[in-house]
Amino acid sequence: MPDKLIEKFISGKRLTGDEFILLDKLLNNFQYRQDIIHYLEKKYKESQPESVALKFEQIREKIRISSIKSRVNRLFIVLSKAAAILFIPLLVAALYFYSNKTQTTSDELLALTTQKGEHTNVILPDGSKAWLNVDTKLSYPVDYGVNSRNLELEGEAYFEVEKNEELPFEVISGNLKTRALGTRFVISAYPESSELKSSLVEGTIQIGYGNLNKILKPGQQIVVNKKESAYAIQTFDEEYELAWKNNQLIFRLTPFDIVMEELEKWYDINIKYNADSFRLETLTVRFERYETLEQVLKVITKATGSKYIVEDKNVIIKK
Secondary structure, eight states: OOHHHHHHHHTTOOOOHHHHHHHHHHHTOHHHHHHHHHHHHHHHHHSOOOBOOOOHHHHHHHHTOTTOHHHHHHHHHHHHGGGBOOSOTTHHHHHHHHHHHHOOOTTOEEEEEEOTTOOEEEEOTTSOEEEEOSSEEEEEETTTTTSOEEEEEEEEEEEEOOOOTTSOEEEEETTEEEEESSOEEEEEEOTTSSEEEEEEEESOEEEEETTEEEEEOTTEEEEEETTTTEEEEEEOOHHHHTTTTTTEEEEEEEEHHHHHHHHHHHHTOEEEEOGGGGTTOEEEEEEETTSOHHHHHHHHHHHHTOEEEEETTEEEEEO
């Protein structure tokens, strides 16, 4: 791999037309993507810690390795560990310049995704931070932060928003709109779920849903029933709603089928069971991220008087 070209690119220096063509080929070639990962790791080990706010999702979009889970996790650790993020203060500007050169319209959306079993957190171009739960997609335009701060969310994410009164921060998740100036909140909007939720931790957010236009206070959440198009505004338990962000799964008298859905996303598995046999079962338990699937299954089957079998990524639970 031509290291000098990559180093020139990430240093923020202007590339010639021929260099851009070569770089585009590198970023879209599977083998070179692996070389780039190794190169960044090598440079990280050689570099001194710096307080550099690296916008990781822009690298991820260009290198296009979101489908290679182990590589993504490895690269993410390299790029985000303890704020000692590489050695390239101009990397963001260079990537944004390259995106504008190779992508024709600002209407195009960049997408950051996590698969089942994955979590990640990113710094958006405006400095706002987002934590993505498993099986989540966060999309935003390439000119995000210039004329607007609009995002689209499928799944679940927690946001810490940089204050900008001229550009409100707006997240669209289905028919629910959450608008903020500077605040901390979490949205749950999985397509397969019967509910949409937006929960305010700190600051103020404005909720839009149909004809509803409501301001939430800290400690309040809106819960929308998608089937009935009904909603309720209520208080919530911050520890419970943010458990996934803190690498925990917390269940409190949670129906068995809901627990199974969460475990499928958490561990990227398929669970089969007879719904009628577990219809009246609820679970109150807390799991840590480091606990293995086997450890979790042992707790659940002991609590419900059942047995389990694991076959590759398939789990069968029987009473």
